[in-house]
Amino acid sequence: xEAFRVVYLASGLLFLAVALLGSAWWELxxxxxxxxxxxxxxxxFGFETKLLGSQAIGAPPALNALFIALRALAVLGASTITAxxxxxxxxxxxxxxxxxxxxxxIGFAIVVAAATMLLPRYALSSVPQLAQLxxxxxxxxxxxxxxxxxxxxxxxxxVNSYLDLAFKSQLTLSFWAALLSGALCxxxxxxxxxxxxxxxxxxxxxxxxxxxxxxxxxx
Amino acid sequence: MSALKSLNLVVLFLRIATAAAVITPxxxxxxxxxxxxxxxxxxxxxxxPNLKFDVLSYNVSKSNNGYVLDxxxxxxxxxxxxxxxxxxxxxxxxxxxxxxxxxxxxxxLSPAREGSIRVVLLPVQGDLKTLEDALxxxxxxxxxxxxxxxxxxxxxPFSFTAVLKPSEVGERGxx
Numbered sequence: 001x002e003a004f005r006v007v008y009l010a011s012g013l014l015f016l017a018v019a020l021l022g023s024a025w026w027e028l029x030x031x032x033x034x035x036x037x038x039x040x041x042x043x044x045f046g047f048e049t050k051l052l053g054s055q056a057i058g059a060p061p062a063l064n065a066l067f068i069a070l071r072a073l074a075v076l077g078a079s080t081i082t083a084x085x086x087x088x089x090x091x092x093x094x095x096x097x098x099x100x101x102x103x104x105x106i107g108f109a110i111v112v113a114a115a116t117m118l119l120p121r122y123a124l125s126s127v128p129q130l131a132q133l134x135x136x137x138x139x140x141x142x143x144x145x146x147x148x149x150x151x152x153x154x155x156x157x158x159v160n161s162y163l164d165l166a167f168k169s170q171l172t173l174s175f176w177a178a179l180l181s182g183a184l185c186x187x188x189x190x191x192x193x194x195x196x197x198x199x200x201x202x203x204x205x206x207x208x209x210x211x212x213x214x215x216x217x218x219x
Numbered sequence: 220m221s222a223l224k225s226l227n228l229v230v231l232f233l234r235i236a237t238a239a240a241v242i243t244p245x246x247x248x249x250x251x252x253x254x255x256x257x258x259x260x261x262x263x264x265x266x267x268p269n270l271k272f273d274v275l276s277y278n279v280s281k282s283n284n285g286y287v288l289d290x291x292x293x294x295x296x297x298x299x300x301x302x303x304x305x306x307x308x309x310x311x312x313x314x315x316x317x318x319x320x321x322x323x324x325x326x327x328l329s330p331a332r333e334g335s336i337r338v339v340l341l342p343v344q345g346d347l348k349t350l351e352d353a354l355x356x357x358x359x360x361x362x363x364x365x366x367x368x369x370x371x372x373x374x375x376p377f378s379f380t381a382v383l384k385p386s387e388v389g390e391r392g393x394x
Binding site: 030037052054060061064066068073076080090091092095096153 | 222236241252
């Protein structure tokens with residue numbers, strides 16, 4: 001099996017596992033991570049919010065449909081990559097190879113980065129008191145931040161006091177597995193292009209020789 | 220079947236499968252909600268837990284070498300509420316006194332249940348007389364520490380810092 005097919009195969013199988021597992025790619029937990037007071041989990045395949053262990057807000061049907069569509073596309077993309085990598089003898093096998101693991105994981109990272117940057121700004125501009133009440137809200141939402149959310153109690157109690165609540169925002173193992181799958185996928189694509197270019201360059205002199213042989217007797 | 224025909228068939232299959240993967244969930248969800256408004260912005264009731272407790276009574280007594288604060292609480296909310304740990308330091312802003320406090324017995328109160336917590340304060344630097352005199356003059360004191368509260372099955376660890384005066388604590392019936 002060619003090297004690029006092995007790399008694509010690993011990428012396809014890994015992304016298939018991530019898509020079928022369907023767990024959160026980014027999560028936020030307020031409180032003890034094992035028993036959080038508030039939990040928010042997001043991935044291209046679902047959205048979950050839990051307040052004290054029970055579901056707090058359900059996603060609207062349009063968003064649920066989008067998540068199922070993205071999951072179906074991910075399963076389809078990963079399955080076709082796997083099939084394309086395995087069916088080396090078929091002339092159409094390369095058409096099955098695609099870059100969905102790469103585009104989906106990078107797209108998700110961009111969405112999370114934009115959301116964690118823009119949402120606090122939007123929240124702070126709509127509720128200006130929030131800047132005083134939770135001064136590090138923007139930082140706390142960023143993945144791998146300080147690990148606490150500071151709540152300034154002065155606006156509420158008029159006493160100089162604050163609370164540092166345990167807070168965790170992180171990209172999960174599923175996201176890193178998807179990103180690894182994306183990296184393997186793009187590596188496979190590069191190897192495949194390189195292989196095709198080398199094959200083309202090898203074919204050029206042979207074609208020229210053949211042409212010269214064919215032209216030779218006439219001259 | 221020629222290679223070209225197979226290739227075209229594969230491309231066609233991929234296009235149909237991709238279109239079906241996108242269209243089917245939207246069609247099914249839209250059909251189940253019946254209206255565009257319900258599909259995009261459904262009416263949802265957010266079930267927020269009611270967290271509330273009353274301080275029924277409090278008593279500060281002197282023990283062998285420190286203070287004991289007895290606090291009687293009543294859970295008036297609809298979720299179990301508990302305090303599983305408190306520890307920290309108290310120091311006077313303008314006097315030489317520092318003390319450590321800790322929770323003696325953790326409690327978890329189910330809704331409509333009452334219970335007591337005991338917090339013990341022991342001096343580390345200075346004596347209790349200094350603290351008593353300062354508090355009687357309504358001098359400010361620093362409180363810093365860590366606590367863990369439980370809400371239903373969840374746990375919320377946090378640290379706190381406050382600069383308080385006895386009159387302010389009295390006005391609010393607590394911190």
